[in-house]
Amino acid sequence: MRSTTARHDIDRDLVLRHLRRLGNLADTPQAAPTPLPVGIAGVALERDGVLTVDGQLAHGTPRRVSELFSAGSHPPYLADSVLTATMCHSGHDPVMYHAFRHFLPPRDLRSGRHLPADPSGAVTSGPGRLLADLVIYQPGELPGDEPFRSTGHWNLPGQLEIFQVLTGRVAMLVAGRNRSAEPFAYVQVCQAGETMAVPFEVWHVSYVLDGPAAVFNVTTMLEAGPVGAGAGVSKYSRSAPVAITVRREGPDLRCVSTPAAMRIWGEPGEPPRIDWLHGLLSAGQSLADLHLHGTPEQLEAIVQAAREAYRQGWPVSDLKPCAGRSPGRPDEGRAGSGGPADVAPVAGRWAWM
């Protein structure tokens, strides 16, 4: 956000009013934090992952490891699902992340109006609404050297979603099909300040590489929601997860998957370019600033650019082979719902500093 005092006050008051209406702020002021650089005026992230807004504790929804198994109607695909389940059953069930849904006031894309807080989602779930979430990931790992992660879900057709890492470092696994039904899969590593947009109707799951990591995202439905599969169900139950996941291997990341997933999605590669987005953000403009203050014309330009990129085959048209790829070694695997026979080494490496 811009740093003028007047703008800061407007942002602070707007966000505070919004979060109070949602009931997501504690009344008790917190001690002054030693914040990590989140980049949103008035918002501070302490090193233990606690989030404050103007000195008041913000309540996110905690997501524990066990919820990987209960969130959706399909079993998760994990680097070591057997040991992960055993860990949860033994009572060790850490929080992997806190989700702050509707962290900023929703906006109407066409008019640019800020909309009132809508805890039920009844008003804001329709097309043409720009929604903003914040997720704070805790550092940590699951069995099988899999970094703490989101549950993962399929976005809907016509759902545009853009992320910005505010602090920490995150990897996102993305898989899906482009407009011509060509399958793709890639892993994108983002440092603080970097922005990534995901294609329409994709599977995506985030992994924390350096935490705590704060990831802000905006999303909108460009058309009315689907009337077929995926309509009216939890985003975690729209379809089966893509059976690929990420694990640490020394200083690198490595993907593991089932042979079936390998055949469908191929070997995850380098991420596509999102030049179509970068040119549409003002110099130094954060995604939060875009959400709060972008003009309807700027928001419309981004929507049209995303549509055009998709029309031209993005992201498949941009995908490059994974640099430094090396054959994986046989996985000791207990990934997925089956035994070792289900698992194959599939992917290359992503150098990370």
Ligand SMILES: [Fe+2]
């Ligand atoms: Fe999503």
